[in-house]
Amino acid sequence: MRETETGQRVLIIEDEAQIRKFLRISLEAHGYTVAEARTGDQGIELAGREPPDLVVLDLGLPDMEGVKVIRRLREWSAVPIIVLSVRAEEREKVQCLDAGADDYMTKPFGIAELMARLRALLRNRRREAGSGTAVIRSGGLVVDLNRRLVTLAGETVQLSRKEYDLLRLLATHAGQVLTHQQILQEIWGESHTEDTHYLRVLVGNLRQKLRDEPTRPRHILTEQGVGYRFVDDRGL
């Protein structure tokens, strides 16, 4: 067991009893405390009553659209949300992520990957809360946020300001998918959220400097049609 997050509260909003069951058993075995809700309404109410550290949300709920649940939660909470969906459609995923979800898993999925995503989200949240690491490592790549220094196998990599901003943004959300929209908005601002070609060019340049092969990237993974995900040494 790599990392045990004892006592963290996970809220599962899912109408399939069998999925709730294996999630509960696996999460509890890792020391998480689990709360379950069958409908969106129940989930929102439960989250309000006992704020969770993380929400696992199924998109196909009987009473309301998953996107609506995300929006309702985001009205008052920054809790990390990971979305479960049988729908493989990219549009759907992007919609959820843009609405404020932090990551998604397409059903069916293996439990190990979900656990890794969960850990990554909880970690990022701690970092944002101030106790975060100043140094992020991925393979031979070291990003020192404090000194704004990037090294690859011990050698300093010269990055333009935009390239560094992009790397910092992805690295501080290691293990987590960021949508094109989110990245564009963060780096170029509100008025450029449609200019995905800027982003593709910038990612291309960054990968080249980090010697990341576009066909088999190690640091910056492409989530086709959705966005990008940075992988650090703790993996997914």
Place this chain on the structure above:
Amino acid sequence: METGGNPAAGPASVRPPRRGGLVYLWTTLSVALATVAASLGAWLLPHANLSLLYLTAVLVVAARWGLWPSLYAALLGFLAFNFFNTPPYYTWTVHDEADVATLVFFLLMAAIAGSLAARMHRAMAESRAALHRLSNLREFSGRMAAALGREDIVRAVVDSLERMLDVSAVVLVPEEQDGLAPAAYSPAAAERVPVEQARRAWAYAGRECREGGWYFIPLTTGQGTVGLVGVHNTDASREQMELARGLCGQAAVALERAVLAAELEQERLKAETEQLRSALLSSVSHDLRTPLASIIGAATSLIEYGGSFSAENRRALMETVLQESQRLDRYVQNLLDMTRLDQGRMPLQRDWVDLNDLVSAAQGRLHSELEGLRVEVAIADDLPLLYVHGALIEQVLVNVLDNAVRFSPPDGVIRIEAVAENGDVVVDISDQGPGIPEEARGKVFDMFFSARQGDRQSQGTGLGLAICKGLVAAHGGNIEALGNAGGNGTRIRVRLPALSREQVG
């Protein structure tokens, strides 16, 4: 005789006018009447003025029957006036020279007045005929516009030709293998539809022609000749043929429109089928993936972390794998049933079955789904045995129950009731879910209805209830969605005929 016949005959220009004797008899009588009047008037009027009475008769005849009767009346009047009213009376001789002049003027005036009246009469008859033709054409246009398909159009052509031209008519359309088949014909032509003649006429490729007593007019559209109209009337006037051509032109346009409409409909159907296909695919993949997600999730949990689970939890996850595999199997069974129902290959293996057994078997199969819900069963004690294919009716109950489970609130109650009613066995399964809006109740049994509703009802198979409908129908029963008597929720009613042992034999 001119076309201007009896105005009472209606479409004067197209009907043969009333001929011969009768008109001249009436004319003769009119003159005779004038003669009688003149004999009586001789005491009051100077005899030269008596010619005015004859002139009146001539004008009446001219107005009613036209030129020739009026000339006849003038001549007759002239002779009668001469014979009865000019001295010496009752002879053909005329003494007074003034009387001769009167007679000549009388004849002249009668001819002029007669021809004027006749012309007026003809013009009136013509305008009346034109009006009639126009209203006929308008009615024909209306039928063309309202025609839904080729059948309507060709029927209207035949009817209109028959009525307007007083002819037998037939419409022939090309068939496969270069043949021509009558699409519509006048009853009078039923015995002798001129298929052979039409085949020869067809060879003229879009030109009108006369073949064996029939006149053929092609129906030509942008796509070429789409049919032939045959008119059986060898002595049709030019005007009549013009009218027939006009009808055929309109009919051709209408036919073309019908063809285009049919093509459009075909396209729409294709698009709808395509939509259904993609709804099916997304529904099926959704249905298959949902249990798979549980199976893969439970299995990977066991493999990855099984060592740290309690024995109880390990067993619970293995049960998940089993139950979800069974659910998957149900879906696959449903898909197979649907295909077989669709293709009409669902042989019923009927036998005597107790509904109680079917209900408990269905509950058993949904054991894990029903957890956390209460099921109340109320089956009447006197319920007859059912003569059905047990496995299929069990599937119906499973699908309806599965649906009820899906929409039940936590701790909800599902009620299964069965009674005998008017020779049927009526099974009601009601839940406490949100219910189905009245307007959607008929549609929930359509294939992929829930799939079309988007993914809201995430486990909506979209197939389950459609299969129920098919299976129940195969047993001669029916299924419907109702509201619950006590407010919200859905009540699905399955009605199966209760056969007696004698009926089964």
